[in-house]
Amino acid sequence: MAAAATAQPALDGSGIDGSLFTSVTDFARDTKWLNTPMEVWTNLGLGVFAILMIAGWWTARRRGPRAMTVALAAPVAVLAAFAAAEVVKKLVAEVRPCRSMPHAYFVDTCPAPSDYAFPSGHATVAAATVAALFLLDRRLSAVAAVFAVLEGFSRVYVGAHYPHDVLGSAAVALPVALLVSSALSRWATPLVGSLSHGRLRPLLAAELVATTAPARQAASAGDPL
Numbered sequence: 001m002a003a004a005a006t007a008q009p010a011l012d013g014s015g016i017d018g019s020l021f022t023s024v025t026d027f028a029r030d031t032k033w034l035n036t037p038m039e040v041w042t043n044l045g046l047g048v049f050a051i052l053m054i055a056g057w058w059t060a061r062r063r064g065p066r067a068m069t070v071a072l073a074a075p076v077a078v079l080a081a082f083a084a085a086e087v088v089k090k091l092v093a094e095v096r097p098c099r100s101m102p103h104a105y106f107v108d109t110c111p112a113p114s115d116y117a118f119p120s121g122h123a124t125v126a127a128a129t130v131a132a133l134f135l136l137d138r139r140l141s142a143v144a145a146v147f148a149v150l151e152g153f154s155r156v157y158v159g160a161h162y163p164h165d166v167l168g169s170a171a172v173a174l175p176v177a178l179l180v181s182s183a184l185s186r187w188a189t190p191l192v193g194s195l196s197h198g199r200l201r202p203l204l205a206a207e208l209v210a211t212t213a214p215a216r217q218a219a220s221a222g223d224p225l
Helices: 002-007 014-030 032-044 046-060 065-092 121-134 138-157 163-187 189-195 213-219
Strands: none
Touching (some): 138 163
8 A cells, every 4th residue: 555655646747738738649649640750750850959969069160169168068968958857757756648648649658657757858858959059059059949849749749748748848958958058168168179289189170261251250140159
């Protein structure tokens, strides 16, 4: 009896926005031709955010130590946000929709009872990437934001999370990623600048090609630094 009480989840999210959740999953039921693409995207789509961070690193090679530091800080910021989300997930212990609303339509399989819902880890990675790239290149951040919205929607579409799980992910990820990226850009820029003159130079810097002033302005149009 005591073990059952201990296993009881602390929060049933169906009372928060269960009706909105079922509206989305009903849409999934009515668009079964989209089920497989959305299920593939919801997991493999995280690779898009890795690609965007790699693109940020590549362009930062021509923009100096500070930009490179922010680029290198991006994956660290994402990992920090994910870790913070995992802590919140254990503290809140919200039961997954597949357990609290078993009669809804689900594309995704139901995870283990210990795999809680709030916040969404996938959506956390997406939102944290948006925040980390915002400090580096706002054009890349805008692209990441589009994919982050799609990622968040897909988590609800496949039945893995409630809408508030996705919104909660943004509430956790955005400030954590921004703080970590900002702190690292202040503390580690001198180290990156020093390393960029050694053996790691090909990874941290690129030879600048002389350009005209208009060309330089165009190249830095997306740089918030």
